[in-house]
Amino acid sequence: MVDLPQNLIRLGVQAGSKADAISQVAALLIEAGNVAPNYLSGMLAREEQANTYLGSGIAIPHGTPETRNLIRKTGIAVLQVPGGVQWGEGGETVRLVVGIAAASDEHLDILRRLTRVLSNDELVEKLSTTTDPADLQEALTGERPAAAPSPAAPELPFTAQVTLPNPLGMHARPATGLANLVRSRGGRVRLTRDSGESADATRLMEVLSLGLTRGTALTVSAESRETLAAVTDAIRAGLGDDLSAAPAQTAPVRREPDWAPQHVGATVEGVAAADGLVVGVTRQHAPRPLDVRDEPSDPAQDAARLDTALAAAHAELKVLVDDVGTKFGADKAAIFLAHQELLSDEGTVQDTVSRILDGHGAAWAYQAATGERIAKLQKLDDPTLAARAADLGDVQRRVLRQLLGIREADVQASGPVILLATDLTPSDTARLGPDTLLGFVTAQGGPTSHTAIIARGLGLPAVVAAGPGVLEVPDGTPAILDGAAGRLYLNPSEADVHSARERQGALQQEREAARAARFEPGATRDGARVEVAANINRAADALAALEAGAEGVGLMRTEFLFLERDSVPSEDEQEQEYRAMALALEGRPLIIRTLDIGGDKEVPYLGLAREDNSFLGLRGIRLCFERPDLFLPQLRAVARVAKDHPNVHLMFPMISTLEDFRRARAIFDGVRRELDVPSVPLGVMIEVPSAALIAEALATEVDFFSVGTNDLTQYTLAMDRLHPQLARQTDAMHPAVLQLIALTVQAAERHGKWVGVCGGAAGDEVGALMLAGLGVRELSVSTPQIAGVKAALRGRTLAELQALAREALTQPTAESVRALVRPPEREGARA
Numbered sequence: 001m002v003d004l005p006q007n008l009i010r011l012g013v014q015a016g017s018k019a020d021a022i023s024q025v026a027a028l029l030i031e032a033g034n035v036a037p038n039y040l041s042g043m044l045a046r047e048e049q050a051n052t053y054l055g056s057g058i059a060i061p062h063g064t065p066e067t068r069n070l071i072r073k074t075g076i077a078v079l080q081v082p083g084g085v086q087w088g089e090g091g092e093t094v095r096l097v098v099g100i101a102a103a104s105d106e107h108l109d110i111l112r113r114l115t116r117v118l119s120n121d122e123l124v125e126k127l128s129t130t131t132d133p134a135d136l137q138e139a140l141t142g143e144r145p146a147a148a149p150s151p152a153a154p155e156l157p158f159t160a161q162v163t164l165p166n167p168l169g170m171h172a173r174p175a176t177g178l179a180n181l182v183r184s185r186g187g188r189v190r191l192t193r194d195s196g197e198s199a200d201a202t203r204l205m206e207v208l209s210l211g212l213t214r215g216t217a218l219t220v221s222a223e224s225r226e227t228l229a230a231v232t233d234a235i236r237a238g239l240g241d242d243l244s245a246a247p248a249q250t251a252p253v254r255r256e257p258d259w260a261p262q263h264v265g266a267t268v269e270g271v272a273a274a275d276g277l278v279v280g281v282t283r284q285h286a287p288r289p290l291d292v293r294d295e296p297s298d299p300a301q302d303a304a305r306l307d308t309a310l311a312a313a314h315a316e317l318k319v320l321v322d323d324v325g326t327k328f329g330a331d332k333a334a335i336f337l338a339h340q341e342l343l344s345d346e347g348t349v350q351d352t353v354s355r356i357l358d359g360h361g362a363a364w365a366y367q368a369a370t371g372e373r374i375a376k377l378q379k380l381d382d383p384t385l386a387a388r389a390a391d392l393g394d395v396q397r398r399v400l401r402q403l404l405g406i407r408e409a410d411v412q413a414s415g416p417v418i419l420l421a422t423d424l425t426p427s428d429t430a431r432l433g434p435d436t437l438l439g440f441v442t443a444q445g446g447p448t449s450h451t452a453i454i455a456r457g458l459g460l461p462a463v464v465a466a467g468p469g470v471l472e473v474p475d476g477t478p479a480i481l482d483g484a485a486g487r488l489y490l491n492p493s494e495a496d497v498h499s500a501r502e503r504q505g506a507l508q509q510e511r512e513a514a515r516a517a518r519f520e521p522g523a524t525r526d527g528a529r530v531e532v533a534a535n536i537n538r539a540a541d542a543l544a545a546l547e548a549g550a551e552g553v554g555l556m557r558t559e560f561l562f563l564e565r566d567s568v569p570s571e572d573e574q575e576q577e578y579r580a581m582a583l584a585l586e587g588r589p590l591i592i593r594t595l596d597i598g599g600d601k602e603v604p605y606l607g608l609a610r611e612d613n614s615f616l617g618l619r620g621i622r623l624c625f626e627r628p629d630l631f632l633p634q635l636r637a638v639a640r641v642a643k644d645h646p647n648v649h650l651m652f653p654m655i656s657t658l659e660d661f662r663r664a665r666a667i668f669d670g671v672r673r674e675l676d677v678p679s680v681p682l683g684v685m686i687e688v689p690s691a692a693l694i695a696e697a698l699a700t701e702v703d704f705f706s707v708g709t710n711d712l713t714q715y716t717l718a719m720d721r722l723h724p725q726l727a728r729q730t731d732a733m734h735p736a737v738l739q740l741i742a743l744t745v746q747a748a749e750r751h752g753k754w755v756g757v758c759g760g761a762a763g764d765e766v767g768a769l770m771l772a773g774l775g776v777r778e779l780s781v782s783t784p785q786i787a788g789v790k791a792a793l794r795g796r797t798l799a800e801l802q803a804l805a806r807e808a809l810t811q812p813t814a815e816s817v818r819a820l821v822r823p824p825e826r827e828g829a830r831a
Ligand code: PEP
Pocket: 249, 555, 557, 596, 687, 707, 708, 709, 710, 711, 712, 758, 759, 760
């Protein structure tokens, strides 16, 4: 360990030239007895061989290997030149000259610290202008000298608890927003999980590696009360993410396409990532594999090359941010701001530099340091966060290209193509854009990757996870890409191409027609009513739902009032929210579902015991029975609003026995009596197979049922609804699930009750048609799906849908159920 006594530091000096600066720093080393006087000539000779500029205004002159014998004691000296001195021919200005006399490798620790300084602009500025030598001593040796007035590293005295509300967890974009916020305020902020793992809020990789998913409890600590308040407010507000999106339910299911060609050479099937139909020719996107060899040179040179590469990559990203921002909006550009952040991640830079100092080349070191982090992200439990590995891979390639001096080849030669690739990075997708690209198919990847998000933003049809076969398709193969169906058709006939073009036009018209007719009541072609309502989580979403054509709210998930904050909302707060929603709906039905916590919806501040099988434990109504402190205030809030608004309905989740319903009803009746509220329509969710199987008994006592197909499917098929590998099979169109829904509808009809569906199947076109055919009277879907569901219903008569449903019940598989749904006669069908 090398120390840095004050006599080896000179602050505020001037230097007329590089040679002058080197002489001055050498003089310090000579005066202190570290080196013999002619070490200076070794330093100047070294500078002739290679520039010792390190980056960020720092240079590290040192002697040649031949002059090592002139070193008496390893040491370093620092010359601070606030006005700067011209260093290399590249026009670099140096403000910190760190002279090194290293007999062996004891100075490496200082170099390590120095390179840490490199990536921190604020620190570089401070060290280049400070008047306190202790600042330099602390930065370069890690210790502030005891003699110096030493404010101890400040504690972070102000702390608060928050619960992460972001539907996709803490991914790169919100993490970047957080880092920027903290930087803009100055001072330090830490995030700490229950497990004790913590991260500096300005270090993106550290934050991402915490693997924070929606609902994770976090302790935020800050140096000031104001910063703490700003940071916790920003986290609660979602750090720029849209919090109204429901948590991922099921991955898109392979759908029987509405349109299919007749005579194609081959069909490649993948997972639908972005809708759209295009006709064109294919082109393989084979980015040149980067040949990264471990070719070390002088560590200082390698560190300087790294610095230059990082700066160049940063500049490239800046261009991309501006370009994408102008063309497609700031939200799409934010992905590349996050890439800039990944690029400047201090931990990664330090780790790379450590490897350089251990004797590896810059490119090899950077690849190793980022590769480790990519592998770690890939292993995170949460598939969305793991998908961020692709972002870091993208950044890695960008920097390695700089280090290796490789330009990314232009994909386009003549006219836009359907691009086929192993995987595309978000940069590829944005760089290629609609001018060069009709759409793309990747062998790997997933529908939640940023690549897929950008494709949707650009309006490019995209299919992912199509398997390695897609990489065998020769360039120039005529093809039709159907993003919605997740299919690529190769070598289509002339007639197919013609029909695809017609289909393109028809799709566009359909979208426009559906939107134009969104305020018509939901009904089949022959006028049988099927109400189309919205699933919303808060009052603020009600108006948008109405504007999209909602005929009411079929599911208000009240748990989101609890999930988006760090303490239980009071009875009054809940009442306000329910009242605002009831008012906004102007008499249209509002179905408020009582708290459905448990399973994947964790509310950390409630301090609930961890469960081995959270989906099978104290979830939904079962938890409410255990926690009257949560249940009663909620029921009172609903009852108060229901007293003034007869459109309010109450629904209980996770009912699995008749006793469950009776117990919940008895508690609510008590609340109603206490508050003198007349009867309120009461329903239960049918989301556990046992509830469907006793629907007859339940139907005599409830006012309505609402089928939660998300849970009913997971519990019927014994497939975790969040399991990425099972996502394709977790299909509510499985005949076993449909049988249970049919039983429910039949039981309800016998007792004059109605059945709605508020699970994801209601918003899927095939699902909506099938459910209406089974006798479901209300479909509650997410807001953007409303117009499409209404249009789909208008395309069929009730008798057609009933025949379809009857047949579905006889099918052996979900796939064969989906295969039953053929597109309706187009003429006038969707008008
Ligand atoms: C369902 O299970 O289908 C449902 C609507 O409830 P949630 O998705 O909130 O569990």
